[in-house]
Amino acid sequence: MAADPFQANRVILIHKQPTSARIRFFLHDTGSICGFSPLPEGAAMAMHGGGVVAFPGTIVTAAAERLGLDTADLAAEPGFAATVDADGGQIAVHLARFTAIDPPFEMTDDWGGKFIELTEARSLPPVELQLLRDAYEALIG
Template identity: 35%
Template sequence: MTDLSVFNHHRLLLYYKGDISALTLFAQQANGSVCFPKALPALSEALEEDEVESSKITMHPAALVNVINRILRLDTDLLRAEPGFSEQIDAPGGIITVYMARFTVLDPPHKLMSKLDCCLKTLPALRGRPPAEMELLRRAYVKVMES
C-alpha cells in the first residue's frame, strides 16, 4: 500500500489553535483545498448525522497523521490527531472520512506552511470554498471551539 493510497477514502484537516488567544487557523494548499493531501472530488457533499454509514473497519486518525508527516516531511511531533472529530463526505467514488490534526507548536507555523506551498487562514478568509469543504470547516470550527 502506498502512502497516498490510504487517502483514497480519507482526508485530514490541519489546524492551529492558540492556547492563549484561541486564534484558529486552517491549513490551505496552493490549489485552494483545505483537505490533505488532496482535495475532495467535485460533487462531494457532507453527510448529516442520520446519513452516516458505520463501518466495522476504520483507519485510526493517528495512522493518517503519521502518513501525512512522511508525505509533507514534517517532524513526527508537529501534528496530533484531534480526538472526536470524524466527518463523512459522500463523494462520487464512495464515502470519504475526514479527520482533523492539530499543530502542536506554540506559534502558528506560517514559515513552514509557506515552504510547503500552503498557508494558514482564518475561517472567514476561507469563504468561497466548495460547499462540502465549507461544511467541514464549519463543523471543525464548532469542535475546536467546544474543546
C-alpha cells in the same frame, strides 16, 4: 508499495494558539482545506458514516511524514469525525493540529499553501465550508 492512505481519507490541518485559542486552517495551493488532494466534484456530507475507517492517528502520522515533520509536530484532534460521500464511495475526514505554540509559517511555501482564518474561507465549496464549521465547533467545544 503501501497504498496511499489519502485515497479514502483527507486531513484538515489546523493550528489553535494555546493562549488566545485563535484558530487557523491550512489552505493548500489546490484551493482546498483537505489534504492532500481536494474532495471530488460533487462531494457532499454523508448522512451516516461508512464501514471501516482508518484510525485518526495513522492518518495524522502519514500527514506529518508527507509534510516532512516529526510525528510529534501534529496531533489527532479528538471529538471530530466526518464522512463525505464522493464518487460512489465515502471519504473519512480527520482533523490534525499543529502542536507548536505558533503556526509553522516558515514551512508554508515548501508545503504549497497558507494559513487562513475561518472568515477567509467563504469561496470554498459548500462541503468544505460545512467541514470547517464542524471542525470549528469541535475545537471550541
